[in-house]
Amino acid sequence: MMLHPGLLLIAGGIAMTFVRGSARSALAVLLPALALFLVWQVGDGIFGRVAFLDYQLEFVRGDRLARVFATIFTLMALVGGVFALKQESRIEVPAAFVYAGSAVGAVFAGDLVTLFLFWELMAVGSTLVIWAAGASARAASMRYLMVHLFGGVVLMAGITGHVASGGSLTFEAMQADSLAHCLILVGFLINAGAPPFSAWLPDAYPEASWSGMVFLSAFTTKTAVYVLLRGFPGTEILIPIGLYMVFYGIVYAILENDMRRILAYSIINQVGFMVTGIGIGTEMALNGSAAHAFAHIIYKALLLMSAGAVLYRTGKRKCTDLGGLFQSMPLTTICGTIGALAISAFPLTSGFTTKSMISQSAANEHMMFIWLLLAAASAGVFLHAGIKFPWFVFFQKDSGMRPKDPPASMGWGMIAFSALCIGLGCYPDPLYAILPYPVDYQPYTGAHVVSQLQLLLFSGLAFFLLLNSLQRTLTITLDLDWFYRVLGPGLALGLAEGLANALAASGRGAAGLFSSIRTAIYRHYGPSGVLARTWLSGHMVLWVAILLLMYLVLFYLPD
Amino acid sequence: MHWLVRPDSIRKLWIAFIAILALTVIAEFFVEAHPHFGVDALPAFNAWFGFIACVILVFGSKLLGMWLKRRDDYYDEQ
Known part of the structure; x- marks a missing residue:
């Protein structure tokens, strides 16, 4: 194997952000075409073993299932690239290629860690595709990213649990028989648009540009179908x-x-x-x-x-x-x-x-x-x-x-x-x-x-x-999605408001106490306070005489 | 006016459509059927099953819509 088709698309996509004009158009067509060719150069078996910590990663695993999906992903990038030649956003098509490349990387991934890395990179690429559509799409792209990062966390928790309980890092068919495996399944299903996480798709995708949604429709949900096909057939x-x-x-x-x-x-x-x-x-x-x-x-x-x-x-x-x-x-x-x-x-x-x-x-x-x-x-x-x-x-x-x-x-x-x-x-x-x-x-x-x-x-x-x-x-x-777009923020706002009010009330209480102490001190020690007044020396003599008198009286009192 | 939107052509299209519908039902007698269950062996099963499924889906959706429909600027106002 010469070159990883997914990495080619990712690197090429990043490079595309630096060129303009006809060079960029040429890249938009040639990159996916070359990637499609490379997909068919991946033979059966495992390539690109990488040692990572104590684990052996299998960067590329070629087999029939992976090849079907990698073929359609690169073909989609090719025809989508042609369709989007008139796209003026400088970010969108490069982001779409990073997205497509990571989808290809995910289907060729032989182990769960490599899969997870490409899985997260897909979330980043696709969010950028939505984000590139402009100001109107920003909020939707952030909601989209939140759901997918959450899905990624669930998946990672599942993978960690699977490995911790002695499971192999190799990505192969498993049963939904333990908490860890169920978490992996849930992580996959969130990307497939399964309930209760279906709303992210119709919420975010239609906010992308005229060409952006063409790319978006292809990769995330179908990579999820691929991992379910490989990981949970017959569940x-x-x-x-x-x-x-x-x-x-x-x-x-x-x-x-x-x-x-x-x-x-x-x-x-x-x-x-x-x-x-x-x-x-x-x-x-x-x-x-x-x-x-x-x-x-x-x-x-x-x-x-x-x-x-x-x-x-x-x-x-x-x-x-x-x-x-x-x-x-x-x-x-x-x-x-x-x-x-x-x-x-x-x-x-x-x-x-x-x-x-x-x-x-x-x-x-x-x-x-x-x-x-x-x-x-x-x-x-x-x-x-x-x-x-x-x-x-x-x-x-x-x-x-x-x-x-x-x-x-x-x-x-x-x-x-x-x-x-x-x-x-x-x-x-x-x-x-x-x-x-x-x-x-x-x-x-x-x-x-x-x-x-x-x-x-x-x-x-x-x-x-x-x-x-x-x-x-x-x-x-x-x-x-009403629950996280209206109820959740509503509850959070209500809670925040309630807390702020409570704080303000207790603040007012504290301020009141403080200011009464201050007034009292001021009354006694202020410029006109009783303890700071300028007294006449006559008063002083009088008080000293009174004190001496009291002393004498006390002294001569009979025991 | 485009020929496709003239009332006269629309009437003709309906006639052609109904003729095709009838043809698909008649064609059933000329192909070798291999039903898997009892119910799909009933005459013109797919025709009435598809029709009824659509009617149920449309009115079921309308029912759900009564509960869940909002103006399309609903989220902008939130």
Whole structure:
């Protein structure tokens, strides 16, 4: 192995902040392209052993699972880099490359310490991507960082406990059977957007710039899917957690008005499918989760590119302000619709050939209830992302705006990923060939195509029949982040105010006491005080005479 | 006015859409089904199941929305 693809992206990203103009554009394309090439130069096995304290770190471990994720991460950085060529922020794309590079580093990490280092670096890189969007994103980027630092602390506590109880530092499959392992699982799940920590994603990501959110959608949650795939395959608790995420995403996206927040909720929905697959845990389900993550990164980035193009041209994010854009943005409309069809798993798109492996594995395991919920969720995906997003952004009422399609670099980004969505849908074999386990699955059977078309098209019918109930309003929907955005600060403020009042009251008491002592002293010792007055010498003589007299009287008193 | 938004074209689109819906139900009789459970062997299972799932999701969301919806400047005022 020559060069670590993740470190290349990290170092290259940092170097990019120092160059401008065409050199910078060249780096934005060449760095991820070279990293993608290097990913495929990593053979199977362990490379880069480093001694650290008493431990042996395995800096790079190459295997099939790591390679699938590293491939899509570097590919995402490449196409995202092209899409973001017009981005004027000097921080955002370099930060995104550091972020992508650390995600690649995390999936190649052979031990838990290396994993943790890259895990934290990802948090820093992604926070900078949000932060780079400007003043409006600062508060959200700090809330985002807090959640991820908390997740990092939980993960570190778990790793420490695992090692202290004699566990191996090598990152391999484990059971959620001890406190330490449960902490590791929780640390992973926080990054996956699992409950009760789902709200950080729709809170922070949509505040990023038009290109920033494209990068953000790809790495954090999918690295979490990777570590769950490697660390906790077949852990049953992941099934209910995944199903919760699936329906949480749908319900909140249905209620949402901001087009990019709709897509943010839909990320949690999609990751929910993957987490459910990991919980099912058969080879087919794990393959399905990995393949779905691969396809999902592409179509979700595509959807966010089309939303980013709309934001770039109109500066608007709310469905209530948008509509009718198909008339002047044909390319964006077509690409956004392809992404929408792919996320809905329409036949001939990548969702159809990947996501269906997860439901099929539920059917093979005779998990009827789970299978039914996944089918209902597939219908719900079409409802909230497949139709709702393109309908409210590009069609519905005419907003009167006639923005042009975005500049060529953004167009090429969208075209590349649209082609991949359809390519992997029509010919999934190259993807199947790199999955962790051998694939024995045929997506294109008559029954599968017909049943999927029925499911989706009748969901479409429901959408248009219920359109009045789906009309958007100028609202947001409260989530569990209310507890740390309103209740927590409210309590803290209340407590602070109460304490301050108590302090002030006791201060007033102390001040009162002090000032009465002061007045008393002043009264006696002040310039006109009784003890500081100038006395006449006559008074003095009189008092001395009185004292002498008293003395004489005392002396002659009989014993 | 763009041809796609004329009432006449919208009517035609609806007719085409309903025809396609009918086709997907009819097509079921021409493919070899391999149901895994009893329920998915029912006629046009995916059609009515998807439809009902969406209706439940939409009204379920509305119900939750009544409780949790706030004006979108809610957090700015906090």
